[in-house]
Every structure is written in C-alpha cells, then in structure tokens.
C-alpha cells in the first residue's frame with residue numbers, strides 16, 4: 001500500500017502524472033528512513049532534513065512535521081510493516097512543461113514502505129569492494145549535495161562506473177579532487193587510530209548515520225578528523241567503511257584493486273557495535289513512551 005496525496009492506495013493504483021515535474025525534471029526531494037521493530041529511527045531528524053531540502057529548492061511541503069509523522073504511521077500500519085525501509089518523496093507536482101515551479105500548484109506527496117531485506121551477512125563479515133570513480137560529485141555551487149533531491153543522475157552515473165568495476169559502491173571525488181562521498185553513502189577511514197571522514201564542506205550530504213557515528217566515536221574517545229582528504233589517504237588507510245540509514249556501518253575490503261589491511265578493522269567493529277547500541281536504546285525509549 002502506498003500513501004499518495006493524503007490517501008492510502010494499493011500499489012497498482014498509485015500513479016503519478018507524466019506531467020509531474022519530478023518525472024520531467026527531477027524536481028523534488030526525498031528521504032529514506034529505517035524502521036526497526038515498528039520504531040522509525042531518528043524520524044525527527046529525517047523530517048527536519050526533508051524540510052531543509054525543501055527550503056533549498058523553494059518547495060512548500062503540503063504537510064506539517066506532525067502530519068508527516070501521522071502519514072508515515074498510517075503507511076506502516078496499512079502494510080503491517082515492523083522492519084522496513086521507508087521512502088518519503090515529494091515532487092514539485094503536476095504542471096505544464098516549463099521549469100518555473102509556479103506552474104505546479106500542488107506538490108505530489110508519496111510514502112512507500114518496503115519490508116527490510118538485510119544485506120548479506122558476508123558483507124559485514126568480510127567487507128565489500130568499493131571503487132573511486134571518475135564521475136565527480138556535483139559542484140555545490142551548481143547543485144548543493146545537501147539537497148536530498150530527485151535529481152540523482154550524478155549518483156546514477158557514478159554507480160554505473162562502480163558496477164563495471166564489480167564494486168558495491170562508487171566513491172566520488174569533488175571538483176577539487178578531494179574525497180566526497182558514495183552514491184548513496186558516506187565514507188570513513190581509519191589511519192593511525194584516527195577516524196577520518198570528509199567534511200560537509202567537501203560537498204556531501206550530511207548523512208544522519210554519519211552524524212551518529214561521529215557521536216559514537218566521540219563517546220568512545222576516538223579522535224575524529226572531518227576534513228579534506230586525497231584519494232591516496234583512502235587507498236592506504238588501515239580501515240575503511242561506508243555508512244547510510246540502511247547499511248548502517250559496512251566494512252570495506254578493497255578500494256578499486258587495493259586491499260585494505262584490516263577488514264573489518266577493530267575500530268569499524270567498535271563503531272558498528274556502538275551504532276547498534278544506539279539503535280536499541282532508541283527503540284526501547286520509543287517503546288517506553290508509547291506505553
């Protein structure tokens with residue numbers, strides 16, 4: 001069942017116009033959220049980011065923060081989903097052709113929920129291959145990476161390259177050749193015990209998982225460096241991992257054809273455990289407040 005513009009409809013009837021500017025121009029925004037045992041993890045942060053993305057494209061979301069929460073819980077109920085991945089998509093809406101957002105009087109609002117399919121355990125036990133690709137991350141001055149937008153061709157092109165290399169994820173450098181991020185993930189590496197990750201100024205999405213992992217690292221008293229890094233730093237790192245809402249912490253075994261020495265490394269494992277602890281604590285707290 002799909003939530004489409006205020007109604008729950010079966011998937012077969014969840015249709016959007018070919019004149020929707022999301023379809024015509026990639027004009028819109030989205031969020032991906034993870035549901036654990038019926039609790040949407042860091043829902044408020046995801047909704048806040050949705051509103052930030054909307055503001056950056058001058059889109060007025062036709063619902064309040066609270067109304068989005070209600071719509072989300074209706075969608076989960078309708079699908080009887082407890083462990084799920086949810087996507088909220090808001091496009092500019094239907095309108096005649098032309099780029100002017102004013103052509104579209106009402107945004108299209110969609111919530112989709114899918115039962116969570118875990119990644120293969122092997123990915124976490126042995127690590128995955130990632131590849132630094134030739135496609136550069138959009139220059140922020142052209143399209144700010146902090147807009148979680150439907151305009152995803154930059155990432156799609158990078159993913160095509162990664163797949164050709166047999167890699168699960170493609171890592172893009174920014175226009176100045178500093179490491180930016182993956183097509184759907186943020187990247188971290190460890191050198192001499194220091195946890196490093198590209199700074200938001202490198203032109204990346206400030207991932208919610210990334211933020212929580214930086215928090216975990218500080219709680220574990222690890223030194224964290226958010227900065228500008230060259231690809232050599234990643235290739236010669238002691239440990240590498242990628243993160244997002246659905247992967248959580250995914251260890252990396254090789255970057256292109258370079259093997260990473262510790263896979264998964266001890267700091268990666270510690271952070272993965274610390275993240276899982278945060279998830280469990282969050283679920284418990286949510287359950288207590290629902291009692």
Ligand code: PDD
Pocket residue numbers: 031032155181182183184185186205206207208209210243244245246
């Ligand atoms: N992607 N960078 C990019 C380009 C992303 O698309 C994502 C998330 C992230 C990680 O963000 P977070 O930790 O908030 O999930 C970083 C989601 C999962 C997606 O595209 O479905």
